Amino acid sequence: MIATVANAALAERARQVIPGGVNSGNRSLPWPIAFVRAEGAYLFDADDQQYLDYHAAFGPIILGHNHPRVNAAVVEALNRIDIIGAGVTDLEVELATRLNRYIPCAERVLLTNSGSEATYAALRLARAVTGRTRIIKFQGTYHGWHDAVLMNVISAPEKIGQYDPLSLGMLPDVIRQTIVLPFNDTEAVAETLQRQGEEIAAIIVEVIPHNIGCVLPRLDFLQALRNLTREYGVVLIFDEVVTGFRHAIGGYQSIVGVTPDLATFAKAMANGFPIAALVGRAELMDRFAPGKGVFFAGTYNGHSAGVAAALATIAELESGEVHRHCFALAQSAADGLTRIAAELGIPMTVARFGSVFVPYFMEPGPIENYTDLLRNSTARDVWFRKKMCEHGIFMIPTALKRNHVSAAHTPADIDRTLDIARQVLSAMPAHI
Numbered sequence: 369m370i371a372t373v374a375n376a377a378l379a380e381r382a383r384q385v386i387p388g389g390v391n392s393g394n395r396s397l398p399w400p401i402a403f404v405r406a407e408g409a410y411l412f413d414a415d416d417q418q419y420l421d422y423h424a425a426f427g428p429i430i431l432g433h434n435h436p437r438v439n440a441a442v443v444e445a446l447n448r449i450d451i452i453g454a455g456v457t458d459l460e461v462e463l464a465t466r467l468n469r470y471i472p473c474a475e476r477v478l479l480t481n482s483g484s485e486a487t488y489a490a491l492r493l494a495r496a497v498t499g500r501t502r503i504i505k506f507q508g509t510y511h512g513w514h515d516a517v518l519m520n521v522i523s524a525p526e527k528i529g530q531y532d533p534l535s536l537g538m539l540p541d542v543i544r545q546t547i548v549l550p551f552n553d554t555e556a557v558a559e560t561l562q563r564q565g566e567e568i569a570a571i572i573v574e575v576i577p578h579n580i581g582c583v584l585p586r587l588d589f590l591q592a593l594r595n596l597t598r599e600y601g602v603v604l605i606f607d608e609v610v611t612g613f614r615h616a617i618g619g620y621q622s623i624v625g626v627t628p629d630l631a632t633f634a635k636a637m638a639n640g641f642p643i644a645a646l647v648g649r650a651e652l653m654d655r656f657a658p659g660k661g662v663f664f665a666g667t668y669n670g671h672s673a674g675v676a677a678a679l680a681t682i683a684e685l686e687s688g689e690v691h692r693h694c695f696a697l698a699q700s701a702a703d704g705l706t707r708i709a710a711e712l713g714i715p716m717t718v719a720r721f722g723s724v725f726v727p728y729f730m731e732p733g734p735i736e737n738y739t740d741l742l743r744n745s746t747a748r749d750v751w752f753r754k755k756m757c758e759h760g761i762f763m764i765p766t767a768l769k770r771n772h773v774s775a776a777h778t779p780a781d782i783d784r785t786l787d788i789a790r791q792v793l794s795a796m797p798a799h800i
């Protein structure tokens with residue numbers, strides 16, 4: 369069990385001054401936990417309990433928490449320069465040059481602070497250059513908290529095919545400008561563009577919909593998105609906020625060989641420091657230049673802390689060793705879970721790409737879109753995660769959420785995870 373003396377006291381104080389006791393919608397936990405330290409692959413709560421972390425703060429942590437060389441680079445930068453708010457800094461130029469080198473579509477680079485800001489700016493630019501207002505997103509993808517995209521992520525079955533906004537207070541007129549289609553469904557995209565292509569400014573897509581775990585795109589689907597958007601004059605936006613840097617420095621686009629017009633990056637870009645990037649074709653991105661009609665701003669854009677962290681993170685990733693290490697361990701975790709579930713007769717399909725693995729509690733079968741994941745047993749999924757947490761393995765207890773391996777995880781960590789998973793799964797009540 370998770371002890372809750374100091375945890376409970378802090379969580380209660382949090383609830384008195386922070387709505388719901390958390391600073392981001394998806395951070396609520398079934399127990400009162402307050403974290404006081406993070407190091408390498410481990411988290412420590414206020415009651416001094418230790419957790420092996422697979423949550424990775426929803427994805428930024430790829431090198432391990434509090435990576436010494438990233439932190440040192442931030443301190444060094446801050447000893448020299450913080451934020452000027454005029455002109456540009458040497459660090460910003462350095463980072464933009466790196467992104468330009470690594471990311472196939474990044475002829476131009478703009479820095480901001482969060483993934484939501486980057487996707488917001490991408491959609492504004494797409495609307496500006498096309499003179500159109502509507503956009504297409506896909507069921508199961510998340511692109512941030514703003515009104516144009518905050519809908520149809522993990523929807524109840526009866527909401528599929530209808531608008532499913534995640535918040536009150538969103539502007540109905542903005543919601544109605546978004547068309548939601550099934551992922552990996554080329555025909556649905558082609559039909560929509562044929563019917564109303566002239567109204568559509570952009571298609572925004574999580575290249576791997578990691579907000580519902582790990583649903584792989586079919587190559588022909590991504591190629592069709594590229595061809596159809598060209599044909600209909602629509603801006604193609606790859607949201608690489610999760611896939612960027614985690615799967616390759618150049619994002620999934622560098623792996624799959626399909627190059628979008630614009631792309632957004634954040635999370636693993638700076639191993640946990642707040643920074644994001646909007647990158648893309650010069651012809652489009654240059655419309656953001658002052659005087660060219662499209663507004664882009666932010667007091668903290670390009671802050672030296674985030675930029676130095678991003679440069680140091682890229683330096684760690686450049687040899688490829690981090691990715692090789694994380695991918696191999698994630699593969700062992702996925703193989704181990706599959707083996708254990710089979711031995712115990714528990715229906716499970718473990719999806720994996722790169723350092724991400726996700727056990728779905730369902731029989732093997734196609735996983736092409738969100739509808740396919742309705743076969744996942746939410747009750748088993750959440751029960752398993754809760755029990756793993758109680759045994760010191762932090763897999764956030766929310767159905768469909770992904771696990772991430774970092775450079776700080778070791779083969780022994782994976783072995784221990786699998787030992788505990790076997791123990792937990794063996795005790796899973798048959799009725800859930």
Ligand code: PLP
Pocket residue numbers: 426481482483484485487510511512513574579607608609610634635
């Ligand atoms: N895009 C994707 C694919 C995401 O997963 C997220 C956040 O989880 C965002 C955009 C929004 O990023 P942020 O939370 O930094 O605003």
